[in-house]
Amino acid sequence: MSAFRFAHFSDPHLPLAPDRLSGRGFFTKQLLSYLSWQRKKRHVHQPAVLDCLLADIQAAAPDHIACTGDIANISWPGEFQRGRDWLARVGPPQQVSYIPGNHDAMVPAPFAQGLGLWRDYMQGDRPPAPDAPLPDGLFPALRRRGPVAFIGLNSGVPTAPLLATGRLGTAQVEALGDMLADLARERLFRVVMVHHPVAPGVVRRRKGLSDAAALRHLLARTGAEMLLHGHAHRASLAMLKGPNGLIPSLTVPSASAIRHGRYPAAQWNLVTVDTDGGGWRVQVEVRGYDGAGAMRTVDGYTLLLPWA
Numbered sequence: 282m283s284a285f286r287f288a289h290f291s292d293p294h295l296p297l298a299p300d301r302l303s304g305r306g307f308f309t310k311q312l313l314s315y316l317s318w319q320r321k322k323r324h325v326h327q328p329a330v331l332d333c334l335l336a337d338i339q340a341a342a343p344d345h346i347a348c349t350g351d352i353a354n355i356s357w358p359g360e361f362q363r364g365r366d367w368l369a370r371v372g373p374p375q376q377v378s379y380i381p382g383n384h385d386a387m388v389p390a391p392f393a394q395g396l397g398l399w400r401d402y403m404q405g406d407r408p409p410a411p412d413a414p415l416p417d418g419l420f421p422a423l424r425r426r427g428p429v430a431f432i433g434l435n436s437g438v439p440t441a442p443l444l445a446t447g448r449l450g451t452a453q454v455e456a457l458g459d460m461l462a463d464l465a466r467e468r469l470f471r472v473v474m475v476h477h478p479v480a481p482g483v484v485r486r487r488k489g490l491s492d493a494a495a496l497r498h499l500l501a502r503t504g505a506e507m508l509l510h511g512h513a514h515r516a517s518l519a520m521l522k523g524p525n526g527l528i529p530s531l532t533v534p535s536a537s538a539i540r541h542g543r544y545p546a547a548q549w550n551l552v553t554v555d556t557d558g559g560g561w562r563v564q565v566e567v568r569g570y571d572g573a574g575a576m577r578t579v580d581g582y583t584l585l586l587p588w589a
């Protein structure tokens with residue numbers, strides 16, 4: 282097997298302007314998030330940083346690109362349309378896998394004018410049945426690429442103001458269990474993508490995944506080779522319990538962020554998957570924004586993981 286290389290980035294938070302919240306119905310939660318954007322976040326999330334990161338990924342020419350949510354900020358209709366145009370710049374749907382974040386599902390929205398505009402980047406190789414409810418019917422979304430199986434989950438659910446929790450629901454967790462068990466028999470490198478962190482303590486409770494314990498319990502039984510998540514806006518490598526050893530769970534800072542407070546500037550990971558004797562050899566190169574218009578390698582490590 283030749284090595285397979287994929288990029289992981291997250292939380293691009295495209296600029297909100299020029300949308301205005303006047304003249305149309307909106308939710309209190311959207312208004313609060315809009316004010317937060319105007320007051321603080323628009324200074325943190327900069328298009329020039331995101332462009333720089335994207336150019337760096339494209340220069341690396343990975344075999345696949347995974348993005349773990351939060352293109353949007355307040356789930357405003359214009360954000361979905363601009364998000365679609367932006368995804369087209371990232372790459373074709375076959376080469377780019379996306380899952381929704383909490384900012385993409387902040388309030389209930391019609392699928393066709395909301396997440397549906399990004400469907401090509403989210404759905405699995407096998408489309409859902411025509412009568413399946415959407416977006417739920419899209420997930421878990423399985424995409425096979427070389428030796429890697431990317432499995433997208435949807436943890437984005439509307440929540441009360443000041444909460445940023447996520448939830449998968451029993452049906453999605455159970456379907457994931459069946460999928461992971463089948464893929465283990467094929468000896469594929471199973472990458473589970475979920476916006477909210479699954480390991481305890483990565484984010485505060487008001488931002489956490491409400492059924493994370495159920496997912497950890499499932500993973501301890503079925504295993505997976507890697508988890509990718511977003512939401513934390515900082516780099517993290519946590520380990521989850523699997524049936525044969527530990528499962529690495531990785532995230533990166535927001536792809537558009539300058540350094541602010543305790544949060545680092547934008548980063549992305551280049552993950553190279555190869556076989557090594559009786560298991561997987563995984564190299565992670567961490568690329569970070571240098572604060573002056575360029576990306577450079579800021580960290581790197583190798584993981585040796587057992588076969589399923």
Ligand SMILES: [Fe+2]
Nearest residue numbers: 292351382512
């Ligand atoms: Fe985010």
